Amino acid sequence: MAGDRFSYNLDSTLETVDRAEQTASRIASETGFDEDEVMQIAMAVREAAVNAVLHGNAYDPEKKVALEFERTTRDLVITIRDQGKGMDMARIPDPLSPENLLKTSGRGIFLIRSFMDDVEIHPSSTGTEIKLIKHVHGMTEGGKEASQ
């Protein structure tokens, strides 16, 4: 199970968002996460894919979304990369603050951070890369199930 890597190069469409979610759900399930964790991982990937397709690539048919899954003995690491102008981190709102509570958008990154163990966001002028990490539970460093 450990050490696998899967890569996809996807169009900037809504179908990509659904496909990314479904692929994440399948791989998370195969990795041994429980039902709630699978849902959380799939939702985090969906939200990251939405950001890449809508805000990053802005549905541009010339731009692609790169999606990569890597399973190590410790983690499931998912990387989503767009070819947009780069996310402006200063403009990510706090959706829990009273003035933002009734806004109709701006919850995607918050949900991603809520559902994953670690989240790294690397914006640049050639696009944004977001890395989502979920620790694999019950596994030792050697990749065998913990005896307890």
Next chain:
Amino acid sequence: MNLKVSTRQVDGVSIVDCSGRITLGEGSVVLRETVKDLLSKGQKKILLNLGDVNYIDSSGIGELVSAYTTVKNQGGELKLLKLTKKVHDLLQITKLYTVFDVKDDEAAAVKSFR
């Protein structure tokens, strides 16, 4: 499964039975159009039955907020009925559970409208 809705009237309250997913794209549009259609008919007491909604993404949450504020701004009330655990948890972590009036019992929910 995309969102499916059907609307019924109970004691002056429009109950919108939703099933499926409220997500970016079709699901959000279906909900938006349903609420818009009810408001255009002057039906401003709206109860969204989410008992069969098993998934909402951030766009779907935004659509619920939009529906809530749109109805409220027109002098109406929008309440939520029968949240699944997943939807309940999402509204909790986004602090929206206290914004929405959430009910578990349909009859009591209908009576609660002014």
